Amino acid sequence: xxxxxxxxxxxxxxxxxxxxxxxxxxxxxxxxxxxxxxxxxxxxxxxxxxxxxxxxxxxxxxxxxxxxxxxxxxxxxxxxxxxxxxxxxxxxxxxxxxxxxxxxxxxxxxxxxxxxxxxxxxxx
Amino acid sequence: xxxxxxxxxxxxxxxxxxxxxxxxxxxxxxxxxxxxxxxxxxxxxxxxxxxxxxxxxxxxxxxxxxxxxxxxxxxxxxxxxxxxxxxxxxxxxxxxxxxxxxxxxxxxxxxxxxxxxxxxxxxx
Amino acid sequence: xxxxxxxxxxxxxxxxxxxxxxxxxxxxxxxxxxxxxxxxxxxxxxxxxxxxxxxxxxxxxxxxxxxxxxxxxxxxxxxxxxxxxxxxxxxxxxxxxxxxxxxxxxxxxxxxxxxxxxxxxxxx
Amino acid sequence: xxxxxxxxxxxxxxxxxxxxxxxxxxxxxxxxxxxxxxxxxxxxxxxxxxxxxxxxxxxxxxxxxxxxxxxxxxxxxxxxxxxxxxxxxxxxxxxxxxxxxxxxxxxxxxxxxxxxxxxxxxxx
Numbered sequence: 497x498x499x500x501x502x503x504x505x506x507x508x509x510x511x512x513x514x515x516x517x518x519x520x521x522x523x524x525x526x527x528x529x530x531x532x533x534x535x536x537x538x539x540x541x542x543x544x545x546x547x548x549x550x551x552x553x554x555x556x557x558x559x560x561x562x563x564x565x566x567x568x569x570x571x572x573x574x575x576x577x578x579x580x581x582x583x584x585x586x587x588x589x590x591x592x593x594x595x596x597x598x599x600x601x602x603x604x605x606x607x608x609x610x611x612x613x614x615x616x617x618x619x620x
Numbered sequence: 621x622x623x624x625x626x627x628x629x630x631x632x633x634x635x636x637x638x639x640x641x642x643x644x645x646x647x648x649x650x651x652x653x654x655x656x657x658x659x660x661x662x663x664x665x666x667x668x669x670x671x672x673x674x675x676x677x678x679x680x681x682x683x684x685x686x687x688x689x690x691x692x693x694x695x696x697x698x699x700x701x702x703x704x705x706x707x708x709x710x711x712x713x714x715x716x717x718x719x720x721x722x723x724x725x726x727x728x729x730x731x732x733x734x735x736x737x738x739x740x741x742x743x744x
Numbered sequence: 745x746x747x748x749x750x751x752x753x754x755x756x757x758x759x760x761x762x763x764x765x766x767x768x769x770x771x772x773x774x775x776x777x778x779x780x781x782x783x784x785x786x787x788x789x790x791x792x793x794x795x796x797x798x799x800x801x802x803x804x805x806x807x808x809x810x811x812x813x814x815x816x817x818x819x820x821x822x823x824x825x826x827x828x829x830x831x832x833x834x835x836x837x838x839x840x841x842x843x844x845x846x847x848x849x850x851x852x853x854x855x856x857x858x859x860x861x862x863x864x865x866x867x868x
Numbered sequence: 869x870x871x872x873x874x875x876x877x878x879x880x881x882x883x884x885x886x887x888x889x890x891x892x893x894x895x896x897x898x899x900x901x902x903x904x905x906x907x908x909x910x911x912x913x914x915x916x917x918x919x920x921x922x923x924x925x926x927x928x929x930x931x932x933x934x935x936x937x938x939x940x941x942x943x944x945x946x947x948x949x950x951x952x953x954x955x956x957x958x959x960x961x962x963x964x965x966x967x968x969x970x971x972x973x974x975x976x977x978x979x980x981x982x983x984x985x986x987x988x989x990x991x992x
Binding site: 499500504510514515516521523524526527611612613616617 | 875876879882889895896898899978981988
């Protein structure tokens with residue numbers, strides 16, 4: 497990955513970790529929204545999205561949770577639903593050198609919006 | 621699903637099975653192309669795409685295969701790749717009443733094209 | 745496209761037109777759901793989806809309509825929304841030799857489902 | 869958007885601009901890769917992706933360029949192609965308060981990788 501690093505000389509590890517965290521959340525949302533999902537396949541979809549994210553640079557941990565109660569309601573009529581922004585919650589930890597950025601994608605009820613935000617930055 | 625059936629009175633089971641087969645292949649391609657994948661996560665991605673497809677109406681069987689050799693080559697530099705049309709092969713069997721349509725998405729080397737086509741129609 | 749045709753010897757023009765119609769609708773849905781859209785950009789998005797579909801084999805006409813009233817409501821809080829299945833309506837006409845298949849993607853309120861169905865088949 | 873701002877108290881404008889820049893680039897890539905495109909529809913697709921991005925928070929400017937020469941080659945056989953990472957270049961300018969972050973998605977030949985990186989940060 498050294499060929500890539502030269503593009504990032506202008507950022508501190510902290511800054512790069514923030515930029516990379518945004519990339520991961522934006523990517524997950526726009527790749528997987530619309531995927532057909534049911535109560536039968538939801539666990540497997542969660543694990544697979546996690547593995548997809550773990551493939552990417554700087555991801556040290558990730559947790560994907562699809563809201564089972566909302567999914568159950570959406571599945572009542574037809575047995576399955578399309579993955580929607582209201583159901584999807586993702587926690588990603590990106591580590592660049594000594595900096596960890598913990599960021600989250602979560603549907604915020606009050607805002608009626610799937611928000612991507614930073615929960616914490618840890619320098620080790 | 622009876623509410624849905626009234627929209628399909630104008631099609632024979634054979635015709636509906638063909639229409640539904642096209643939907644499944646078009647959906648898989650455009651949902652999952654671009655997904656980050658590695659040799660580590662490829663099996664899990666294959667199984668999860670299969671489960672996603674099985675959720676949908678009329679799917680009686682599905683098999684997803686991502687070409688491991690092409691993936692290995694694409695992963696050499698960076699450890700992972702984006703799922704591309706050259707790598708993805710899908711076999712879907714759709715059953716409507718007494719008709720089974722076997723269709724396939726496969727990258728055809730000679731055509732340089734990810735072709736979706738019908739391999740067979742079986743009336744039982 | 746002659747190299748492709750040999751894969752379709754087992755289908756009548758009518759059958760192939762049905763299969764291709766399904767492909768187009770499945771593709772549109774899973775490609776564009778989730779796209780950020782506002783009242784400012786909605787017309788341009790509709791035209792561009794139409795042009796994307798017209799690129800594909802056998803498409804003789806297409807019309808994409810995003811429900812402006814639903815979009816307005818979804819945009820109230822944040823100025824834009826993600827394209828969702830409730831908003832999107834598509835009419836596609838696929839022509840294979842002497843057969844035209846008119847198919848539609850439409851969110852059906854009663855079914856709470858974005859249905860893809862065939863409105864008519866015309867043999868000329 | 870004030871309801872959203874309280875989630876970002878822990879970031880400086882500079883940090884938030886970096887995080888938001890990553891979101892935009894990750895989103896564009898994973899939303900639009902795979903879109904059917906031809907020389908006929910490419911300009912319209914570029915403009916529409918730009919408008920989609922402009923809808924999102926903090927985007928002050930965006931430029932999308934699809935490589936016409938690569939597209940022409942990919943279109944030779946079948947008249948159209950799927951938008952791929954080799955063809956797509958995006959420049960996004962995100963502005964948070966007095967900070968502008970200029971970031972880019974570009975396929976880097978040497979790396980054989982669609983890189984997302986920060987070209988500059990300007991504090992006004």
